[in-house]
Amino acid sequence: MAQTLPGIASRPDQTLALNMKLLSHHELQGFGGIGEGMGMQLARDGRRILWLAHESAPKNFTAVDVTDPKNPRVVVQTELPHAKVRSNSLDVVGDTMAVAYQTSAVNTKPAGFDLFDISTPEKPKLISHFDASGAHSRGVHAVWFVDGEYVHMASGAPDFQPHNPADDQFYRIIDVRKPAKPEEVGRWWLPGTRVGDSAPPLARHPKFDSGFRAHNTNVFPERPDRAYIGYISGGAVILDIADKSRPKLISHWRYSPPYTGFTHTVLPLFGRGLLIVSDECVQPDGKDWPKLVWVVDARVESNLVPISTFPLPPVEAFAKNGGRFGAHNLHENLPVPGSWKSDDVIVGTFFGGGVRAFDVSNPYQPQEIAYFVPPAPKLSRAGSIQLNDVYVDDRRLVFTVDRFAGGLYVLEMTI
């Protein structure tokens, strides 16, 4: 019989979908908590291998054969040496993979990144380890490795002492052209964060102090002389890295306070003079709302002007379902074979808000054109889906992962 609709918000056990269709779901052998490292390898034998960095121990990374998106198969799953380290981030170029290691405390190893030869996906071979551990360092949170030559990363260093422990990870450039001997060639940090800086220490965010440190450090072949950096409490940063040994500040857009901090990704849309800047929600139950995705006019790169934000669903519809609800990772138009690239459709993950696609062809009025919110995974401690990262391949297939338990979801976009 019919029932009267209660008129309440979404329930964490329901699936919500518009223009995204679930093709398959893989729980990754019971270890379905994935961080924000996703990279696709076009293997020499024709397979498409999706490499995933786990959010936390005990697993390091998992490779999934997604050649047939309806039947993903785990190829290999590796272990971390102990529970005080996590990989969280990775990138793939050809048959080489960089994997980040961040520790939960300073003075702990391994803290840095590994380079692997993945020419045989079933048997990743360690090429080298770059050590970033130290008395004030927790190692590497995120890597950007797209040209096979340099790893750009958010990292601590043994010789870097921040005023505040939360400011330990800054921008570092590592030359890996000799993969067996990675070597630092440049670095930049927000002036005032390091002990010994001539600039005074920076004022902390009064309510949402997540640290002045780097998160995503993106460099694209269209502008090899620019680094686009989300600097968490420090906002969005563009650096001139024409001379990698001496990065220079081009522009710095700070909007927190009054906003709630944690700038995560700065994604340039070359040819349009736009940046897509995402925050990261880091608190449950909507406590740090709003966590947004911003459209920024960067035609004059030294004068960044925010012009709109992505239209997210109402916070009350999702925030109380458990866990986080708000912006996080974007598909970053990775300049590598196999990655989807679009200047008008941006796909991002929003934790409990699922994965969502937006049309920014009119940058003043972005439109939401697709979404998929899976039901809460079994055994997830959050109580709702917590989609953490997304990768879109050149077949327009959307690969997205849960932060705690759900594993991998493979979706087809029907837009």
Next chain:
Amino acid sequence: MASPAPTRDSLAGKLPVTLITGFLGSGKTTLLKRLLRDPGMNRAAVIVNEFGEVGIDHELLASSSEQMTLLSNGCLCCTVRTDLQETLRELFIKRRAGEVIGFDRVFVETTGLADPVPVLHTLQTDAMLGAQYRLDCVVTVVDAVNGLQNLDDMPEAAKQAAVADRIVITKSDIAKPGAVAALEARLERMNPYAARTVAVDGEVEVAFLRDVGPGSTRATPKELERWLAPRAKRAPPKGRISASAFAPERTTLRSARSACGSRIPSPGTRFRPRCRC
């Protein structure tokens, strides 16, 4: 800042809207009942002007006290609130927030006395609605008992027939002999491009009414032909040619011109030829 070459199909993925119109007593609700019983229609949203005395179905629709009701087959039914635009917007907002089912199509049932043209205008010119919805089909129900008289006497009934993509002729079982043929002849003169079918008690092939309009800017000429000229093989009508149905979509225009050749006279607007009654 310039808009890029789109990687998105601007029609694909929009929720199809089917407008069901027809004069008082023609059998719109009966047809809707039939449609909603089809297994492929179990995620539809239905917008009616009111929960009338003849409900969508006594089995399907139990409550008429709320403005939105979940039917037992999974469909959603709601009444028009202040206007259709607001109702469609509210439906989409609730869908997005998980407050209603993730409906995959919408049926709008007009009142029997409705002039469908303003409704079509709303659906095709409201930019906010256009971001989420696309008009799929106008279905006009004409009954064989009173239809001919209504077409003569009531301008609304004539407009309903003139803008149809599909016409369903009802009550043939209780009509006088020859009534159906006479009605068909009249409808042929009024709107030769609408495909027609005769249905008793709403029994009609769902495929006849579903996915009629182009669902993609990449639609092939053959696919467009289904919508543009389902009866094009008949002799061309005599009389004046007028036009309706419009979407300034260049890709579609090209495809439509390819499908229809010289029958589409000028660029800028997608015209659909019709014979004026």
